[in-house]
Amino acid sequence: MRAFNAELSKLFSLPGIWLAFLIGTFAPPAIAALDSMAEKKDIIAGVSTRLSEVGFIGLALGVQGIIILGVLAVSSEYLTESSESGGGNQITTSLTAVSSRLHFLLAKAGAVTVISILLSIVAILTTVSVTNLILGEYAPVFETSKLIGVVCYWTFTALLAFGITILTKNGIIPLAVLIINSSVVTVSYLLTKVTKLAFYLPDLAGSDMFISDGFHTPFTGSLIMFAWVAVLLIVAGIVFHRRDVAS
Template identity: 40%
Template sequence: MSAVDAVAAELRKALTLPATLAALAVAVLGPVALAALNASQGVTDSAAEAALAAEPLVMVGAIVLGVVAVSSEYSGGRQIASTFAAMPRRLTVLAAKAAAVAVLVASAAAVALPAALLAARLVAGPGAGAEDLVGRGVGAGVYAVLTGLIALAITVLTRSGVVPIIVLVANGSVVSVSFLLYQVTPLARYLPDLAGMRLVAGEDRVAIDDALAPLPGGLVMAAWTAALLAVAGAVLVRRDA
């Protein structure tokens, strides 16, 4: 089986999982509904801001997609043994799963953000401040893909989807452990979620004073993602299925 075939197989496998379809629904339909609600209640200054304010739901969907791509292999009948039988090269399996998650998350983001903008404009009109939507929309898509890959790597290490979902979703929506650490040391701004935050948030909407600029922050987040995937690959190769 070639690498391309492996990616196609992982995509087909993922799309047969109810959790994947639920995650895609959250990532696509959730932002549309939330953007329309934000616009109708005047929560933001423009349709563009209403759409971008709904972006955290794309992150939730990305986390679930990254987790389920791995955790589904270890639930029920432990399909992981069959997966390794079909593709003995474990690093190829990990790379194929990572590529499949990246494709699904990027596709969801590419649909969700324009649809959310359209919904907000239908409700409240375009308003002002839409000029940076494309750049921030692309940044949000990159952030979502990297988040999904981080979730995948952590799930490889835990072999369970419960802990990564609870930790990552709570960290992104309830209380940010990285932000709490930032109160102790400014070095916490180099943690992946804080490093990449300017990919999504405008300069006037960041939670810390010395946040990294979008490009260096994105590179730091990408480096974290690559490192975690490398550790996950090393663990996957060495341990029993």
């Protein structure tokens, strides 16, 4: 528990974490607002075909903040400290305080999970409020099961970013890859035009937990994304355990 509290404290001390919170809180409702205004015009014109997805689109595309959270949790450990502190890496200090690498990773992953859940709940509240405000009587019903799917999607996405950053020891690569792939036209979606296997990629499978008419059922999509996260974290844990931290 002490290690978990320490990891929470470290995360909240990072300047970049506030950018993650800002994006995670405001990007989803901003996207949902634009989508709701466009959908309202379609409803009035009698050509609406995707009312059930309004709001959820913003929650699917607005995960950049949670990606930043997962990446920062690890990449901050490899930043070089000031010369007054010896010029080393934070990771060396962290592993001195927590002798077990497994406990260290579990505490850090736990901190990322808790913050991800809280941030996703805030994003859901702001997105649902904006959507209801704009659409008024036309607003869709936000099913509880789908909202739980959003929480799982955000949490799993943060842990994917977390695991990839452990493997790379660098925040630039996972940030670039994951943020680009969470844009309006994702690489994963483009791959579905080439092969149906792309629907088994974590982001597409995970979005089926709350997007209607997905390739998978919500339950199957959750299992697939969970499997990706579990395998990635196991591999990352093994690599981290065997890696020379000073390298």
